[in-house]
Amino acid sequence: MHAEILTIGDEILIGQITNTNSVWIAQKLNLMGIKVVHMASVSDDKEAILKAFSDAQQRSDFVFITGGLGPTKDDITKKLFAEYFNTILELDAQVLAHVKSFFDKRGREMNEANRQQAMVPKGCLVIHNQSGTASGMWMQKENTVFISMPGVPYEMRDMMSNIILPKIRAENKLEHIFHKTVLTQGLGESFLAEKIAKWEDNLAAKNIKLAYLPQPGMVRLRLSTSGNDFDTIKKTVEKEIGILKILISEYIFGYEEYGEEPPSLEKIVSELLRERKQRISLAESCTGxxxxxxFTGIAGSSEIFNGAVVPYHNNIKHELLKVDHSVFEQHGAVSKECVLQMAEHAKVKFHSDYSIATSGIAGPAGGTPEKPVGTVWIAISTPEKTIAMRFIFGYDRQRNIKMTAATALNMLRKMILKEELKD
Amino acid sequence: MHAEILTIGDEILIGQITNTNSVWIAQKLNLMGIKVVHMASVSDDKEAILKAFSDAQQRSDFVFITGGLGPTKDDITKKLFAEYFNTILELDAQVLAHVKSFFDKRGREMNEANRQQAMVPKGCLVIHNQSGTASGMWMQKENTVFISMPGVPYEMRDMMSNIILPKIRAENKLEHIFHKTVLTQGLGESFLAEKIAKWEDNLAAKNIKLAYLPQPGMVRLRLSTSGNDFDTIKKTVEKEIGILKILISEYIFGYEEYGEEPPSLEKIVSELLRERKQRISLAESCTGxxxxxxFTGIAGSSEIFNGAVVPYHNNIKHELLKVDHSVFEQHGAVSKECVLQMAEHAKVKFHSDYSIATSGIAGPAGGTPEKPVGTVWIAISTPEKTIAMRFIFGYDRQRNIKMTAATALNMLRKMILKEELKD
Structure with missing residues (x-):
């Protein structure tokens, strides 16, 4: 089963945006066992688009097209889609109703450009866009299915995840592929690789591929295999993960099976709190x-999240979180003493069971020989106790913020589960 | 002058890496006035690569190829390059000396695979790789120049910046290209299009292309043109932007010239505060x-940012921000009265000149007929006054949070500049 991805729009060709849609689609297809043989980006130009369509038809069973579906004049994909399939654009009543209700709910009038969005090529299967007004289109020519989607990443992803990929899976006999990803926090990629080198060497003989997927503060280890019997390949992978678990148990915070929503640390912690009917609050200095x-990006977070203070100055740390002036004088704001007091007072102030406090030098400026850029203190307060740990991350501000967050959330997770914390 | 970019290698097709090489090359070519008309990624497969070569020759004056030049077996670009040009690989003494010295300096022995790197297609112009062992190659077929480079980003960039781009510039009379992007907030793509339809209709006659680039809560409008004289084309674009400014002045928050760091709303607001030696604080409920x-993601933010409270419950809004209990009883937390009190008390509590308060129903749950999901109240408090406005965004939680943030930041920007706020 071969597929290709076609991106339409000048913003990629002039280097203004990075083609993240193609990466995302390629990953999803790959995980389903569909081989991506070609990717291309062409401009909003008639000849270029039609040539790309016919080239793609020679090569692939599926062509995934993004971009060029908006209501504005520079978007010509839909017209060319109709032309390529020798058909006309016609009004789709359901799409019109959807677009209309989209505007009604926002208390706004539809204009002519919006109405045009209900025009679709005759004979195409319309793919509903739950988060926008540009519908997707599914049309077949000879043995090739062309799927056109909007370029807005979340609209495209919704369509792919909810409609297109399930449809392809249901209609095709694909070889089974099983992936499971082990989520780790607290050890860098190369140190992790060293710890599991022997185990990794044996994977090839079992037809298992291993990929290291690093993120700030975390490394995901993805094991993949394929075969005709799903239960067999699943067992093969699970067995190896069982061995891995013994080697690096203290760094593992979760697992991700393909098709599941990947569990982030904040989701895992939120779930643990929800199960226990407990609540968290935050005093975030360096994580800001x-x-x-x-936490608040997760739907329903008000059940477990009471609130946060971002005390970006010492006087605010004192006034809002009762950090003693003597702490600043004797130890500075980036200190064990400071985060301990911040965490304890946040817990009281927000009436929560747990709290996290962070204070550090995110950079790029502000470092000293004793406390270089990347120095971070994290405190966790639980119903029983409050502990603090020091870390030295790197030089990049955004990365330091993310590494602090990942580390703090994993410390909290372990303390909720009453696991041991190691330096 | 037309160019295209071809990437060879499976790692992009399986979605393992993002194609940053193409973005970088596209930006550089664009700035030189060379139009990129096509980008493609193909796997390490003979037929696919040869087809890509011949397609490219039909379209472009320059073909920039990255990847597939390493010493391992799956790298076949060089062999196919020789085949496509009907020539043979021969040993290049200079390249051999370079590869040998590369290994000598690192105290390592060259192996046979490394020696193979000194083989180049007969008749090609070798491009020296100062930071690696895989040479670049420059060959012409009819009117098309093919340039093959390694996929390692810093090796490719060195070759392009030091050798290839200067050579192209020296040998060709290039047309200039000018882009400028107008950053807008507060009006959706289709409404913006309606407002500027007449103006947009006249752009074609002036050889200006317009692109709409939407983000949550914002739309960027990119104007591009080309010509022989840089000052003339720049003036042409600036003149049109002057007219656009009159049409949609209240939605424009900034401009981006190609090659500059694009200014985000938070950076623009931070800069305004820094210039005025003023400070901001936040009371964020729905934006969490x-x-x-x-703000705190920007280096040096402590100069303008005093802190934030995230009061995720009514009792916290009362205790920390002194919102009257009667407000919750009479109006609810998502109300004008609530955000006004939040903003005013945050400003006092954090000793700041300005404050932003947000309260809304980010979704997906929590909506009512009167206050559907997406309803958000935003208050801005300035040294002179506090005002509040209501918005109804959409259904997606993350998007609602981003739209609220963009809207609030732009309201603050206008109030700092003492511009009028319109509903």
Missing amino acids: GYIASL | GYIASL
């Missing part, structure tokens, strides 16, 4: 609201 | 720390 935004 | 993380 980032951990709060992770 | 997201706006704080935007």
Whole structure:
């Protein structure tokens, strides 16, 4: 089963945006066992688009097209789609109703450009866009299915995940592929590789592929295999993960099976709190609201999240979180003493069971020989105790913020589960 | 002058890496006035690569190829390059000396695979690789120049910047290209298009292309043109932007010239505050720390950012921000009265000149007929006054958070500049 991805729009050709849609689609197809043989980007140009369509038809069973479906004049994909399939655009009543309700709900009038979005090539299967007004289109020519989607990443992803990929899976006999990803926090890629080198050497003989997928503060280890019997290949992978678990148990915080929503650390922690009917609050200095935004990005977070203070100055740390002036004088704001007091007072102030406090030098400026850029203190307060740990991350501000968040969330996770924390 | 970019290698097709090489090359070519008309990625497969070569020859004056030049077996670009040009590989003494010295300096022995790297197609111009062992190659067929480079980003970039681009510039009379992007907030793509339809209709006659680039809560409008004289084409674009400014002045928050760091709303607001030696604080309910993380993600933010409270429950809104209990009883937390009190008390509590308060129903649950999901109240408090406005965004939680942030930041920007706010 061969597929290809075609991106339409000048913004990629002039280097203004990176083609993340293609990467995402390629990953999803790959995980399903569909081989991507070609990717291309062409401009909003009639000849270029039609040539790309006919080339793709020579090569592939599926052609995934993104971009060029908006209501504005520079978007010509839909017209060319109709032309390529020798058909006309006609009004789709369901799409019109959807577009209309989309505007009604926002209390706005539809204009002519919006109405045009309900025009679709005659004979195409319309793919509903739950988060926007540009519908997707599914049309077949000879043995090739062409699927056109909007370029807005979340609209495209919704369509792919909810409609297109399930449809392809249901209609085709694909070889089974099984992937499971082990989520780790606290050890860098090369150190992890060293710890599991012997185990990794044996995977090839079992037809298992291993991929290291690093993120700031975390490394995901993806094991993949394929075969005709799903249960057999699943067991093969699970057995190896069982061995891996013994080697690096203290770094593993979760697992991700393909098709599941990948569990982030904040989701795992939120779930643990929800099960226990407990609540969290935050006092974020160097993470500056980032951990709060992770928790509150999850639907229903008000059940477990009471609130946060971002005390970006010492006087605010004192006034809002009762950190003693003597702490700043004797130890500075980036210190064990400071985060301990921040965590304890946040817990009281927000009436929560747990709290996290962070204070550090995110960079790029502000470092000293004793406390270089990347120095971070994290405190976790539980119903029983409050502990603090020091870390030295790197030089990049955004990365330091993310590494602090990942580390703090994993510390909290372990303390909720009453696991041991190691330096 | 037309160019295209061809990437060879499976790692892009399986979605393991993002194609940053193509973005970089496209940006450089674009700035030189060379139009990129096509980008493609193919696997290490003979037929696919040869077809890509001949397709490219039909379209372009320059073909930039990356990848497939390493010493391992799956790298076949060089062999196919020789085949496509009907020539043979021969040993290049200079390249051999370079590869040998490369290994000598590292105290390592060359192996046979490394020696193979000194084989190049007969008749090609060898491009020296100062940071690696795989040479670049420059060959012409009819009117098309093919340039093959390694896929390792810094090796490719060195070759392009030091050798290839200067050579192209020296040998060709290039047309200039000018882009400028107008950054807008507060009006959706289709409504913007309607407002500027007449203006847009006249652009073609002036050889200006317009692109709509939407993001949550924002739309960027990119104007591009080309010509022989840089000052003339720049003036042509600037003149049109001057007219656009009159049509949609209240939605424009900035401009981006190609090659500059694009200014985000949070950076623009931070800069305005820094210039005025003023400070901001936040009371974020529905945005949950997201706006704080935007400000604190900027290096040096402690100069303008005093802190934030994320009061995720009514009792916290009361205790920390002194919102009256009667407000919750009479109006609810998602109300004008609530955000006004939040903003005013945050400003006092954090000793800041300005404050932003947000309260809304981010979704997906929690909506009512009167206050559907997406309803958001935003208040801005300035040294002179506090105002609040209501918005109804959409259904997607993450998107609602981002739209609220963009809207609030732009309201703040206007109030700092004492511009009028319109509903």
